[in-house]
Amino acid sequence: MMTDMFGQTRLKVNLHLHTTDSDGHKTPEEAAAIYREAGYDIIAVTDHWKYRESGMIGGLRILSGAEYNIGGGNGAEGVFHILALGCDREPCIDRDVLAQDIIDGINRCGGLAVLAHPAWSLNTAEQTCALEGIGATEIYNTVSDAGESSRPYSGDFVDSSACRGRLYPLIADDDTHYYNGEDETTSYIMLACGPEASDTELLEAIRRKDFYATQGPELHLFREGNRITVKCSPADRISFFSNAVWAKGRCVRGSSLTESSCEVQPWETFIRAEVTAADGRKAWSNTIDLRQQTE
Template structure:
């Protein structure tokens, strides 16, 4: 089974950005200008508690979205929500609980993403309790150094959640505020039938995407416990799972472009992570194994 359809295009998008409509420094127009100039196909402007509607900026699709935050003792929850339209902006209010927001977003055909879970100090138990949230940011540019405390990377936190049964799909996003050049770094590649809001949201709900800062997944094929991956030239290809020690887990070299891996019986899931010579990464979604 091929996880990506060779006949469909990939679209590059950032699902998380802030502007002068909340605490960002760039105007929405300047935000769109910079992402369009960097070659993005779609962008969601997700100001805090402020929905930006659908738009088209010189061919770059604007997906409706907003970010909502909920305080808890010793942690916080930030949900980046993408919508099919702007209707929910009148329904989601500051007195809504996170469960109400998740239910409303899913009922409307939208997608709720757990933003920067490491930055948010989320516990595994909390992440495992978020029914209706299937995507989490494995990497958030703004939450990492040199912009912030080094908590942009949520790989190991989400691995613990996965080992405990919650297989989040993995997104990467900038959370751009236009403070220190954190825009246009981390993104998702979405395989959709068309560059439209319903097609992008549908692909996100079905998991037809991967997260990246540069390297590309060209093909991932799964046959039983065999996984075959083809990539752009990279320096490392690693298969990551709930198993503690696998001696063939990681391959290093110059210009690696493919690898085959046979999962052991005790591996409940496997995800693939690739790193290029500049240290830029891409992350596949976890593949559940029977």
């Protein structure tokens, strides 16, 4: 738990990891100990096709989770990995179903269906816009840049989806498998909730986009009329992303930057921001929907 620059209590949360219950290299008890010692407040244990209920492991709070994956290893044929988070019971999903069936099953159990690592899966906005009920997507997945893969960042997918009106909450998580110093305790969300928040309240805060995704830097994005402002911990780069492929002042480089702002055009429909600290660690805001009028 920490207090952000505006006095808001935030929980440090990793929503995606594997254990020896599927293809992870640590037991649930070992994984919980690693995350507790790294200052996390909550983790979701999301083993493949193995549902774990909410509870406690070794003093660390566990949010119920599982990962349901279909499509094998050929991106040309449609690969979908979908996290079930915060379900109130096991979704009990068959293995020979479609992505939409998985999402429906998760939503029927009150859970949040999260599209995992769309860049790694080679998901396209056209594919996922045909699906209803996706509650969030990963913008960054640590293990996709550890081990045998190098597609951790899903920003292009996120922006293409937003161009089509799908402004998913944007999560960063580890998807920990190896616990080898590269894929654990790296990417997480800072969720604006108190420690007493129920599972339902945690999911509501994610759906409201009441968090930022990060590897360490703090990041806040605001709208005042047509002006969009980022406030952050000291950074070497602050970038804005929208449906404008080019607009003035959307990337500022320097040292110890703690604020940047830009004017949005009347035809822009969404905007989000990223910051990069001097040590290379990043943070990602959620999208602001510019189609909504401000008073």
